[in-house]
Amino acid sequence: MPNTPRLLRPGSFVMMAAVLGTLLGCEDATTDPLARIVAGETAGALALGVDLPHPGSWTVPDDAAPESADALVRWLTSWDLPGDEGRGVRNLTYSSLATLFVPELGRGGIGEQLDRLAEGVRRALLLPEEQLPERIRVRISEAANAHALALDALRAENLRDAMVQLLAGSDALREVGPEAVARTMVSEVVADRRNISARDSYSEQDLERLDRLLRGGREALSDQDWVRAIRRAYYARGLMVRDGA
Numbered sequence: 001m002p003n004t005p006r007l008l009r010p011g012s013f014v015m016m017a018a019v020l021g022t023l024l025g026c027e028d029a030t031t032d033p034l035a036r037i038v039a040g041e042t043a044g045a046l047a048l049g050v051d052l053p054h055p056g057s058w059t060v061p062d063d064a065a066p067e068s069a070d071a072l073v074r075w076l077t078s079w080d081l082p083g084d085e086g087r088g089v090r091n092l093t094y095s096s097l098a099t100l101f102v103p104e105l106g107r108g109g110i111g112e113q114l115d116r117l118a119e120g121v122r123r124a125l126l127l128p129e130e131q132l133p134e135r136i137r138v139r140i141s142e143a144a145n146a147h148a149l150a151l152d153a154l155r156a157e158n159l160r161d162a163m164v165q166l167l168a169g170s171d172a173l174r175e176v177g178p179e180a181v182a183r184t185m186v187s188e189v190v191a192d193r194r195n196i197s198a199r200d201s202y203s204e205q206d207l208e209r210l211d212r213l214l215r216g217g218r219e220a221l222s223d224q225d226w227v228r229a230i231r232r233a234y235y236a237r238g239l240m241v242r243d244g245a
Contacts (some may be wrong), residue, residue, distance in 0.1 A: 035123035037131065039227045042234035044133050045181040046140075046173065048123045053113040053170040055222055058101055071096035079180055082188045090171055098163040110154060110162050117147050117166060120173050135176065142172040152194040178226035185233035192240055210239050 038047045056076055060069060071093040078089040105113065124140045132140075146169030153162035174180050193214060196202060202210075213236040220229035 019107070031174055035127055037127070037136075039181075039230040039234075042231050043181060044136065045178040045184060045191075045226070045230060046124060046127075046132075046136050047178055048120050048173065048175045050120045050123060051116060052120050052177075053116055053166060055097055055101065059104055060100065061104055064100055068096045068100040069153065072100065079183050080187055082191060083175075083184045086184065087171075087175065091168075094164045094167045097167055098160045102159045102163050103162075106158070107154065107159060110150075110159060110166060113166055114162070115156065115168075116145065116152055117143070117150070117169050117173075121147050121169070124173060139172045139176045143169040145169075146172060178230070179224075182217075182221060182226040182229035182233070185237070186221055188231055189217070189233045189236045189240070190214060192237070196240075206239060209235055213239070 004193045014092065035046075035048050038045050055072055074089055075097060078086040078093075080086075081089060102110070121140070121144050125144065130136065146165045150162045150165035150169060153159075153165060175184075193210060196207075213232045217229050217232035217236065220226070220232060
């Protein structure tokens with residue numbers, strides 16, 4: 001992945017918010033009512049109220065090479081993997097996804113997608129920094145830097161690099177969004193549950209409670225109730241930590 005972005009320092013959030021606000025015609029610096037933290041009493045997720053660029057919604061060319069089309073499948077399924085593992089899979093797909101979609105979107109289409117990323121970054125940066133968990137602040141910094149690099153690449157007519165940075169920036173925000181947090185947390189606690197052996201210090205009652213929480217998490221995912229899924233996974237994780245898993 002070209003030019004790994006240098007993260008913004010936390011104190012740079014206000015300055016970056018002002019810059020993006022100017023670029024997008026923002027008239028004030030108040031918190032966007034659609035941007036908020038949900039499930040804050042548990043793990044917390046960033047709800048921005050904006051549709052981020054999503055490769056799964058783009059048209060795949062009829063003549064797409066199999067390896068490029070496979071990259072899209074790997075990107076889509078990566079969201080059901082534990083956090084670090086899923087991120088690693090996605091990082092390996094960006095180059096192939098750029099090959100797949102740059103000819104389809106062209107400069108104008110990439111610019112439109114960058115506008116959507118810019119809006120997501122703008123809303124995120126306007127949230128009170130002191131109320132954000134560190135993992136969310138880091139992802140916002142990554143998204144802001146990726147957006148800046150993508151704009152530079154687009155101005156230089158380097159559409160491939162612009163697409164790679166667009167994907168990286170969008171995924172940084174998506175990774176701390178309600179759906180991704182819910183899917184990641186449920187997958188992680190399910191994997192941890194499989195690793196519990198008879199030698200671990202769990203009572204039958206605790207295992208039954210744990211399994212109920214995991215069933216509830218899966219059902220919440222099926223219902224697309226991301227906040228409920230986050231809470232079920234959070235409580236399941238707490239139960240495992242308490243009992244020494």
